Amino acid sequence: MRVANREGPLLLVYLIEQHRLAADYLLQQLAKDKRIRAQILRDPSDLRVPERSFSTLVVDNCGLGIPLSECLRRLRLWFPLARSIVLDKNQSSENIARLLWLGIHGFIDHRDVHEALVRAVHRVSGGGTWFSPGVLQDFARSGAAIYRSGQARTEALTPREIEVIELVKRRLSNKEVADILKIRESTVKFHLSNIFSKSRATSRKDFFDERESLAYWSNPLLHAE
Template sequence: MVSPLKPPERRLIYVVEPHPIAAFHLAITLSRNSAAEVILSGVNLPADASFSDDPFVLIIDANALPFALAAFLRTARTVFHNARVLIIGNHLSDDELCRLLFHGASGFVGYQKVEEEICAAVDALTQGHLWFPPQLLERYVMLSSALEKQTRGDHGGLSPRETEVIGLLQRRLSNKEIGCALGISERTVRFHLQNIFEKLGVHDRHSALELAESVDPPQLPMELSVLKAA
């Protein structure tokens, strides 16, 4: 007897896009994924999503928002801990993309690649991966690690790799996202985190974050201020 095919997992997608025609076009493109459930929310954060325990993808049009994207992004990730934020846009520099990643974005798709990439990007984010060019992730890891060293000092003898891991941990990245950014497995990430916890004298990632955030950061060099610009 042949077992029935398992239905694809639902992909809940909220689209923050103020232009109705662009929003409709995005919805049509996303509907190619048979498991996608697309909800258009204009320029407002989806209020009903805060009551859901299921992970979902929040798509934001970077070039269409009438207010600062970084602040909007910080609010979105604070209110919706289960959101995976995908930015679409055009003419964004590597520094701007690093800044978006710093503030909680999980992926980016340029306007010219929306048709061919956005469904794959949504699937990747839903599975806990990042969707950024490899060279961008390398630059971000370098900046994040340097920021961590500048802000926290020696950190009790952390290795260069452990410094990279805790720098990404502070950006609220999951183990899978950290592994994706560094090109290592989740198991290796957990190994590094355990070493970090022992060196910092804490027992879990929450305590490590509390310890890291209790330190007042110094004035940042110009190269690192790229990440924290509004």
């Protein structure tokens, strides 16, 4: 997230990192961009509300003392509006897709931190996501499977409509959704129109607010770390 200062927009980044050398390395990478203010997260209670609201969290899963899912749950309590990026060793697209159900907004392989970290922070803090197309395809398919199994109540949606809506929930543009699903952008718009008509929603926000909680907590993939 961005906070204004005299020099322009400032990105607040908090690192959740257990290893001192790794923390120093991440801080060094982020310090290359003067628009980023990064620090190691010590005690969230020491932060003011604006600092907890307008921030991006970078979580290194290597060496966490608790499961990643529990770490992210606790962070959401302190940073309800923050956006998060997870760093970890090489993972399959399927495993990374599972992390999307935990509410993360980006994933970076440890090997790619040097090249990707600063760009990912800018993308995620600006409301975007940082995932490969393959990850988002797996995420869309897993969402469709869950809806088809009856674990969420989005009634009368086709499998393709479910794939579209799962990707739109990640704040992807219609063009990005079209590229991932290999369909035309006009087809994405057509599916969205049908979805909102079926759900009697007047906006994307209305549609997601009604369904997000149930779809999240009923998802068995949340327990598949």
